[in-house]
Amino acid sequence: INLLECKAASQEGMIALGEHTFPGRLPESGVYPPAGTPLAVCVRMERLRYGKEGPEGHWSLPGTLIEHRYAGGSLHSTVQLSDGQRMTAFSERRQEIEPGEAVQVWWKEKNAAIII
Numbered sequence: 266i267n268l269l270e271c272k273a274a275s276q277e278g279m280i281a282l283g284e285h286t287f288p289g290r291l292p293e294s295g296v297y298p299p300a301g302t303p304l305a306v307c308v309r310m311e312r313l314r315y316g317k318e319g320p321e322g323h324w325s326l327p328g329t330l331i332e333h334r335y336a337g338g339s340l341h342s343t344v345q346l347s348d349g350q351r352m353t354a355f356s357e358r359r360q361e362i363e364p365g366e367a368v369q370v371w372w373k374e375k376n377a378a379i380i381i
Contacts, residue, residue: 266309267352268380273302280304280379283348287324289379298381305380310355312376315344317362319369324377328352330368333359344370 274281278289278297289297289304298304319325328344331351335341340356352370362368 266307267313269306269308269346269350269352271304271306273298273300273304275300280306282306282326283346285326288374290374292379292381302381307378307380308352308372308376310341310353313352313354313370313372315342315354315362315368315370316360317368319371323371323373325369325371328368328370330362330364330366332364344368346370 269282271280271282273279273289274286275297279286280289292298315328315330326346328346331343331345333340333342338357340359342354342356342360343351344354345351354370
C-alpha cells in the first residue's frame with residue numbers, strides 16, 4: 266500500500282499533494298476538513314500506473330523511476346515524487362523505462378482512499 270502525506274487544500278474538498286491539487290470525496294461525516302489539515306492518500310500498488318505521460322481523467326504526479334524489483338512473476342517499480350515521497354507500482358511486465366528517467370505516476374480517483 267502506498268500512503269502519501271498531503272493536506273486539505275480548501276473547505277470544498279480539494280487535496281494538496283505537494284504543488285498539485287486534486288478533488289477529494291466527501292467524508293462519511295459529510296464535512297470536509299479545514300484547509301491545512303494533514304491527510305493521507307492511500308493507493309494500492311496494483312492500482313498505480315506509471316509511464317512517460319499520464320492519461321486524462323486520472324490523478325497524476327511527476328516523479329523519477331528509482332528501481333525495478335522482481336518478486337516472483339511480478340515487477341515492483343519504485344517512483345520518487347518531486348516532493349521526495351515514494352510510491353511502488355505492481356506490474357506483470359516491464360516497461361521500456363529505465364531507472365533515473367522522468368515519469369508520470371497515476372491512478373483513478375475511485376482507487377484512492379483519503380485518510381483523515
